Amino acid sequence: MAPARHGIPVEGAEDLQGDETMSNDLYGLSRVVGEKGVLPQRARKLDPSLPCRDTEMLIDVESLNIDAASFKQIKGEVGGDPARIGERIQEIVRERGKMQNPVTGSGGMLIGRVKEIGAKHPAREQLQVGDRIATLVSLTLTPLVIEEVKAVHVDIDRVDIRGHALLFSSGIYAKLPSDIPDTLALAALDVCGAPALVARYVKPGMTVAVLGAGKSGALCLAQARRNLESRGKLIALDVSQPALDVLSSMGLCDVALKVDATQGVDVMEAVSQATQGQLCDLVVNCASVGNTEMATILSVKDGGTAIFFSMATSFTTAALGAEGVGKDVTMLVGNGFVPGHASLTLALLRTEPALLQLFATRYV
Structure with a gap:
């Protein structure tokens, strides 16, 4: 057997259940049933x-x-x-x-x-x-x-x-953590890649929209507000008016738009009106339903960025949809891992009392 890199044999590995492989199995290939070389x-x-x-x-x-x-x-x-x-x-x-x-x-x-x-x-x-x-x-x-x-x-x-x-x-x-109840920590850590990626891409002066008022949406809004440093515009979009009212009362958005994200053109028109026709530099999709790709893409200005954190996203639909409407948009897939994401998210809860209270209300 050839030498292994990162714990995985690189050539001639005939038996993934062998003792040597199992003792060097960084990615868990030996746990895969009946599909040689397939990751878990x-x-x-x-x-x-x-x-x-x-x-x-x-x-x-x-x-x-x-x-x-x-x-x-x-x-x-x-x-x-x-x-x-x-x-x-x-x-x-x-x-x-x-x-x-x-x-x-x-x-x-x-x-x-x-x-x-x-x-x-x-x-x-x-x-x-x-x-x-x-x-x-x-x-x-x-x-x-x-x-x-x-x-x-x-x-x-x-x-x-x-x-x-x-x-x-x-x-x-x-x-x-010992200072945050388990249920709150679990809810936040489940989506901690989202605010961490927002922290990487949001800059002061941007117009940013977050689609979805759930836990990932709230965390993304909180992080975006920090990154904007009171320069720019922050828009929350959701189908639930009560959820939007909560985010507005917490100061997590400048504008709250009640929209059905499956209706892409309607969402674009609402965002266009809220931005005086400029649309957004960055739109973050945290929706938990399908068919929201075009609402995201149409709300981004040419040259802007869309980040998809929703597991309901069809990336084929997003890619072909952007092409179909001639939209020059950079599309990112939030993969859930950003270095330091857990610490960043827990710090948001510790330093944002209203956000912590929101999570306590929703997730206990």
């Missing part, structure tokens, strides 16, 4: 069986925070009944060895307690058995077993369970 996120099925291997961390799982688009789809599929939602999630995990919605392709994240740390896992230097953590990689690539669904919290997309998960050496995580 794209795999049809993972093997979540014990024991924990040298490059893995074993977690006693307490709660799953299901991606908003995924939870919405499952809720609609089973008619909104909490028990049936839990059954459907268990069914997916039994079938796939991970939580990956077959319709949306998305997963979520989890919180739990460290039970075991493999001898070659880098977390041995930072964590101890018993520490409580939130994983910051998707459930779509996390081997998972659900032994029992304890509760389904329909209003906050969370499922409390008894079970275990395995985190690969490449998997990022955050130790749960």
Whole structure:
């Protein structure tokens, strides 16, 4: 076998279940069932069986925070009944060895307690058995077993369970803070890549719009307001007037527009009116429903930027849609990871009392 780079054999690897491979498996290829060379996120099925291997961390799982688009789809599929939602999630995990919605392709994240740390896992230097953590990689690539669904919290997309998960050496995580309640920390860390990417791209003087008034939208608005430094314009867009009223009362936006984001032309006209025809330098899509790509693209001025954080986004639709309307727009996919994203997001909650209160109201 040829030498390995980053823990993965580069040539002649005939047996991904071999002892040498398993002991150097940074990305979890040895957990993929029946698809040689496929990474866990794209795999049809993972093997979540014990024991924990040298490059893995074993977690006693307490709660799953299901991606908003995924939870919405499952809720609609089973008619909104909490028990049936839990059954459907268990069914997916039994079938796939991970939580990956077959319709949306998305997963979520989890919180739990460290039970075991493999001898070659880098977390041995930072964590101890018993520490409580939130994983910051998707459930779509996390081997998972659900032994029992304890509760389904329909209003906050969370499922409390008894079970275990395995985190690969490449998997990022955050130790749960002692000064913020778990449910709040979980809700914020679930979307912490969004405000961190906003921090990278928003500059003073910009006109910025955030589509969606949920947790990621609120965090993005809070970070954008900081970056704008009182220079520029900040617009919140959502279909819910009460949600917009809350954001306005907190001072998280200069303009709040009640719009149906599936109606792209209507949204563009509302944004155009609010910006005196200039449109936006940057639009951040945090919507949890599909068919919002064109509302995002049409609201951006030529030469502007669109960031898609919604897992309901069709990137084919976005690319062909921008081409079809002749819009020169840079489109970014928020991949959920930005260096320092967990610390940045928790700092927003600590230093923005109104934002912390909003999360406490919505997610406890």
